[in-house]
Amino acid sequence: MSSLIPLVKNETIKIIKKKRFYVILLILLVLVPIFTYAQMRSAEHSREKFNGDWRLETQQQITDNENSLGSDRVPDEWKKFRKIIVQQLQYYLDHDVNPKEPNGVTFTREFMNNSVSLFIPLLIMAIASDIVSSERTTGTIKMLLTRPVKRWKVLLSKLITLIMFTSLIVLSTFVITYAISGLVFGYKGFDIPVFTGFQISGSDVDMSAVHAVPQWEYILMQSGLIWFVSLTVAILAFMVSVLVRSTAASIVVMMAALIAGSILTNMAAAWNSAKYLFMVNLQLTDYLSGTPAPIEGMNLTFSLIVLSIWAIAAIIVSFAVFTKRDILN
Amino acid sequence: MNSSNWIWRSVSIISAAATLLLIAGFVYAIQDVNYPQRAQGAGDLAESVKPPKGTSNDAIQDKKELKVAALGDSLAKGTGDSTGSGFVRRSVQEYSKDTGKKVTLLNNLGINGLTTTALLPKLEEQGTQYVLAKADVILLSIGGNDLFRGADLFTSVKNTSPNESSSSAVKKDSEVSKTSTQAKVQEIKPEDILKALPQASLKLQKILVKLREINPNAVIIYVGLYNPFGDLEQLKIPGNEAVTTWNNAALSLINKNGNMMLVPTFDLFQQNLNKYLSSDHFHPNGDGYQQIAERIVQSIR
Amino acid sequence: MRITEQSERKDNVVLSVEHVKKKIGRKWIIQDVTFDVQEGEIFGFLGPNGAGKTTTIRMLVDLIKPTSGVIKVCGFNVNRDQEKALQYIGSIVENPEVYTYLTGWENLEHFARMQPGVDRNRIQEVVDTVRMQQRIHDKVSTYSLGMRQRLGIAQALLGRPKLLILDEPTNGLDPKGIKEMREFIRRLADEGLAVFVSSHLLSEIQLLCDRVAIISRGKVLAVGKVNELVQQNAKYVVWNVAPWEKGRAVLEKQSDVEIVNHPELVLDDSIIAGMGEHALVTRMNEDRIGSLVTQLVHLGIEVSGVHNINPTLEQLFLKMTEGEIIE
Numbered sequence: 001m002s003s004l005i006p007l008v009k010n011e012t013i014k015i016i017k018k019k020r021f022y023v024i025l026l027i028l029l030v031l032v033p034i035f036t037y038a039q040m041r042s043a044e045h046s047r048e049k050f051n052g053d054w055r056l057e058t059q060q061q062i063t064d065n066e067n068s069l070g071s072d073r074v075p076d077e078w079k080k081f082r083k084i085i086v087q088q089l090q091y092y093l094d095h096d097v098n099p100k101e102p103n104g105v106t107f108t109r110e111f112m113n114n115s116v117s118l119f120i121p122l123l124i125m126a127i128a129s130d131i132v133s134s135e136r137t138t139g140t141i142k143m144l145l146t147r148p149v150k151r152w153k154v155l156l157s158k159l160i161t162l163i164m165f166t167s168l169i170v171l172s173t174f175v176i177t178y179a180i181s182g183l184v185f186g187y188k189g190f191d192i193p194v195f196t197g198f199q200i201s202g203s204d205v206d207m208s209a210v211h212a213v214p215q216w217e218y219i220l221m222q223s224g225l226i227w228f229v230s231l232t233v234a235i236l237a238f239m240v241s242v243l244v245r246s247t248a249a250s251i252v253v254m255m256a257a258l259i260a261g262s263i264l265t266n267m268a269a270a271w272n273s274a275k276y277l278f279m280v281n282l283q284l285t286d287y288l289s290g291t292p293a294p295i296e297g298m299n300l301t302f303s304l305i306v307l308s309i310w311a312i313a314a315i316i317v318s319f320a321v322f323t324k325r326d327i328l329n
Numbered sequence: 330m331n332s333s334n335w336i337w338r339s340v341s342i343i344s345a346a347a348t349l350l351l352i353a354g355f356v357y358a359i360q361d362v363n364y365p366q367r368a369q370g371a372g373d374l375a376e377s378v379k380p381p382k383g384t385s386n387d388a389i390q391d392k393k394e395l396k397v398a399a400l401g402d403s404l405a406k407g408t409g410d411s412t413g414s415g416f417v418r419r420s421v422q423e424y425s426k427d428t429g430k431k432v433t434l435l436n437n438l439g440i441n442g443l444t445t446t447a448l449l450p451k452l453e454e455q456g457t458q459y460v461l462a463k464a465d466v467i468l469l470s471i472g473g474n475d476l477f478r479g480a481d482l483f484t485s486v487k488n489t490s491p492n493e494s495s496s497s498a499v500k501k502d503s504e505v506s507k508t509s510t511q512a513k514v515q516e517i518k519p520e521d522i523l524k525a526l527p528q529a530s531l532k533l534q535k536i537l538v539k540l541r542e543i544n545p546n547a548v549i550i551y552v553g554l555y556n557p558f559g560d561l562e563q564l565k566i567p568g569n570e571a572v573t574t575w576n577n578a579a580l581s582l583i584n585k586n587g588n589m590m591l592v593p594t595f596d597l598f599q600q601n602l603n604k605y606l607s608s609d610h611f612h613p614n615g616d617g618y619q620q621i622a623e624r625i626v627q628s629i630r
Numbered sequence: 631m632r633i634t635e636q637s638e639r640k641d642n643v644v645l646s647v648e649h650v651k652k653k654i655g656r657k658w659i660i661q662d663v664t665f666d667v668q669e670g671e672i673f674g675f676l677g678p679n680g681a682g683k684t685t686t687i688r689m690l691v692d693l694i695k696p697t698s699g700v701i702k703v704c705g706f707n708v709n710r711d712q713e714k715a716l717q718y719i720g721s722i723v724e725n726p727e728v729y730t731y732l733t734g735w736e737n738l739e740h741f742a743r744m745q746p747g748v749d750r751n752r753i754q755e756v757v758d759t760v761r762m763q764q765r766i767h768d769k770v771s772t773y774s775l776g777m778r779q780r781l782g783i784a785q786a787l788l789g790r791p792k793l794l795i796l797d798e799p800t801n802g803l804d805p806k807g808i809k810e811m812r813e814f815i816r817r818l819a820d821e822g823l824a825v826f827v828s829s830h831l832l833s834e835i836q837l838l839c840d841r842v843a844i845i846s847r848g849k850v851l852a853v854g855k856v857n858e859l860v861q862q863n864a865k866y867v868v869w870n871v872a873p874w875e876k877g878r879a880v881l882e883k884q885s886d887v888e889i890v891n892h893p894e895l896v897l898d899d900s901i902i903a904g905m906g907e908h909a910l911v912t913r914m915n916e917d918r919i920g921s922l923v924t925q926l927v928h929l930g931i932e933v934s935g936v937h938n939i940n941p942t943l944e945q946l947f948l949k950m951t952e953g954e955i956i957e
Contacts, residue, residue: 006743009337013740016336018731056436056463059456063438067406093456139727143785146691147744148717164344171347197365209365221361224354287362300362326654327693333736 007149007157008164015127015165024123024169028176032111036181039107043185054098062089084195084210091193091212103189104182109219111177113289116226117265117282120173121233121258127165128237129250131158132322136245141327151323159238159315166234170227174219194218196288210290218288225284232278232307233258239314242322258282265294272296278310395432397421398464400457401448404552404621405439405470409612415439416552416613417468419622427626436460444474445532452539461543466629470552471536472579475529476571477557477611523571530578537582537589549589550625551579555598557611592624642669644718644793644824645690650699652685659685660696661848667793667826672819674839674856675828676947682848683828684724687797690826691721704792717745720791722799726782730771734762734781737770738788745789752788760784760814775802779811787818794818795826800834812838836860836943844950851950860941866890866897867919869910870935877931878910884922888913895948901939 015021065082092098112120132155135141144154178187193212213221237254244250261279264271274280275295281303286293293299399405399417407415414422417437425432438457440447448471451457461467540549556572558564572595583589597620598605598613605617613621645667652660660682667673677683688694690701692708692715701708706715728737738756742748757766760780770778779799786794799815800808815838819825829835835842836856843853852859871877881887893911894902905911916938926933939945 009333009341010740010743012340013333013336013736014729014732016340017729017736053435053463055456055459059438059460060436062456063436063440066440090454090456093454093459096455138730139725140729142688142691142693142723143727143741144744145693146716146719146721146723147741148713148715148746148789149744150713164340164348167347167351168340168344170351171343196361211365213361217357220350220354221358222354224351224356224358227348227351228355288358300359304359324695326695327688328654333739 004153004157004160007153008160011131011158011161012164015131015161020127020130021165021168024126025172025176027123027126028173029180032177032180035111036107036184039181040184055093058089058093058098062086062093065089087212088193088195095192103186103192104178104184105187105189105215105219106192107181107185108174108177109194109215109222111181112174112219112222112226113285115173116229116285117262117279118258120170120226120230121282122255123169123173124166124230124234125237125251125254127169128162128234129241129254130247131162131238132241133244133247133250136327137247145327152319155242155319155322159235159318162234162238163231166230167227170223170230174223190214190216196221196290222285222288225288228304228307229282229284232311233282235311235314235318236278239318242318275302276306278307281306392465393430395424395430395465396435396463397432397466397468398435398438398460399468399470400438400451400461401468401470401552402439402443402472402474403441403612404473405468406437406441407439407618408441409607409609410615410618411607412615414615414618416470416618416621416625419618420468420625423622423626424629427630435464439470442474443471445471445529445536446475448536449532449539452536452543458543461540461547464544464547467540467544467547467549468552468625469536469540469549472529472533472575473554475525475532476554476575523567523574526571526574526578530575530582533579534582537586541586541589547588548629549583549586550628551583551589551591552621552625553579553591553593553595555594557598557602557606559599560602590628592621592628594621594624597621597624643667644669644704645826646700646702647686647690648700648702650686650689650696650701652682652689652694653697659848660689663699663845663848663850665843665850665853667824669792669824670819670822671840672815672825672827672838674835674842675826675845676830676832676835676842676943677828677845678830681846683845684797686845687721687723687795687826687828690795691719691723692716693723717789718792719795720786720789720793721795722779722782722786722797723795724797725801726778726785728770728778728781728785731769733769734766734773734777734784737781738766738785741785742788747790748788752790756784756787759787776804776807779803779807783814791823793824793826797828798830799827800829800831808834832944832947833942842943844947846950852946856943859946860943862946865914865916865941866893866939866945867912867914867916868901868905868935868937868939869912869933870906870908871910871926872908872932872934874908874910876929877926877933880926880929880931881910881912881922884914884918886914886918887922897939897945897948905937 065086069079069082069086132141135144145151147154192215194215195210195212196218197209197211233254236257237250240250240253241247244253257279261277261282264274264277264280265283272295275298280294281298283291283294284300284303284307287300287303293303397417397420403409405415405417407413407417415437417439418434421432421434424430438451438460443451452461537549537551540547553576554572556565556568558568561568576591576593576595580591583591598617601617602610605613605620607614607617643666647663647665650660650663651658663682663686665673675683675686685694689696690703690708692712695709703715704718706718708715708719728734729740732740735753735757738753742753757763760783762777762780762784765773765777770781773781779802783794783796783799786796796815800811803811812834815825815827819840827835827839839856841853841855842859844851844859869877869881878889882889890911890913893905897911919936919938923933923936
């Protein structure tokens, strides 16, 4: 009867007024400069090492790689990869771009790549784990559910709001990282070519499809994948938030799952069925950059299916529980 | 009330736009990963950047600081030297010791197996040009692969060679361990060595011209060839002949250009192959490189 | 006047609860609750802690689904037709939990968006009704409990409900606040609203309500008009006599007088506190006081005081829920 939009508006206003989103922005504003500084120091370090001339360094890297191309001991697959590296390095020289001194865009890309499985999900959880359980902790759920609105609509409005904020968080991470790192490293670099298309099957890397895309396109793809991962994490945290009464408990549950995921990623290669766990499939951006998946048999389609199934199951559980449950306290 | 509406309006619009953008990125990513299009390579995006100007034309002797760049084949790289220094690093050290000046090796662009044909396009690259343009001294070693590889020597010597090690020496750019098993048995034709000569020396000329173009002021030192097969009965004479012809051709090219010199190595190795050659019987060993380095230093002292 | 109004609207049942039962786990929390609330009346809901008061209220507003039985509001089943039924209910369940990080006004806006037909003017109207104009734009976290209570009522009234459910509305209020609240609720009822009030302050209920239901251990023990229920109750008389033993012996002999050995179980604390040490509590008809006094005096027993205790809801309650602890 009553439309969903006013409900979504309510939830949005609550998140903003509760300063949850500001906290996330604040975390980014504090942490990103730290990472930027670390990156700056390492850039300085390598600059000192090579007499301050990155062109010489880069040219030497090219020469070294070309030398290994001639060697029979180097497998052909590696040679392809080296050729790609040489191509990439050559681009830097041709465009007068210092690969070691990252520009804001490259830094942002790498930062986002590193934060997909833990950092961004953590930010997402700050909202997702709170969105239902906080209403229960404070008792406002009673006010919310005694309105002439069906329960599933209340929950759906929260889910929609969560999706909106998931997008906002991914966007903010990009914008803040770019803005801050750009201050130090410069704002240029959107058209640097980034290589993608590595197809990994088992331990073999198929380079036949490798191609370069401008960095802005790469970041767009990367952000899209991060968004999907974030959405899955958000929905799972949402379910936990429905099931668990306290926000803290709900965050702890999700954190445990995520950390378990990052540990498993590092050691589960032998345990094949671990690939069906959602937390092992969070590093979607690896498929883009060509980093081998932790467990054999994983590829983008597989991971997307696994994540989707988990997310859909979480949605079903959330709605089933939320609409049926007695609010006893 | 107003603040609520404002919050709602901005959050909803921004998040809707962000969501659409991210969905687009997501779809694009799936397409790109699952159905990659062989997009254009990096080079196509390239756009030339002006290489830096050459160094001033003060005489080397007057300079307080000397920048050295090396390019060419495995000799430039230093293959065979157990310390990995090669004549490039050794001459840099020697010169620095000798004169007390600060001598920096900008880059060693030596690549195993490089021929004149392969070197030419390298000189068009921004990175190479940048390095060369900065240098005061350019050390060049090229041509050995044109002569001995172009003649298909590396597949032909084994049968006729007096010992196993000298056969493997021929395949200069491969791993020592592999060559002996790999080499095909074929009769060596000394005239093949000579056949490759005219073309190669034409390319050497182009290389020298190009180098001068890139850096009008640097001293260009060309390391002459030696005959690594002086101890092989069949190859001694034709090898000597070819190497001498090449060196002479190179010398006449170099003489036409100012500020260039050829450092001869033929005589060094002629009677000292066992002493100066590394176990692959093709590349110099540490001592051999040291000798070359000393000659280079003498030439610019 | 009120009573006549009520009898005129006898069929205007706003809330009807029929044989509602609720089982949680293996335990029947609510074992059969039936009552009606009519338009314009204030209905009191009494019971000790754990009796099922809160569970019942939660069922009225669809926070809990009954295991069996039907709850209807203005003819709509609360558990099936939530969107229609809840439209007619305004409620505060337990404490008025509002969003403390929003202002009072923002809270009202929030709840207004969740029901049809509530615009800015209506919000302003409600704010005026609860007299919160001055603080409405302050953050709720700065409000006193009384302010929050009023904000809670404001949000309950937003949707122009036919039934107002208030759970312990005087909780945490000072005596002045309690008096204001009582008047306020009366005023709402006079405007035709049905008000359902639960409270453990029985004197409050007695003063406020037209009708009450008494619930204990998940069962409704009695439903009726306050006056009628109170009248059913036995009458108590307190005697101060000297010598005490002699007086007691005399009273004990009377067939129609019953000595109460544990007056604290049946009488209000305030009455017991005012009784003095040598008081005798009896259950008897007040008509007999005159002849008994004569008899006692005649026997040389001094009668220093005879107090007729007015029946109260609390006494009734204590009697009906004997032994149970009231909060």
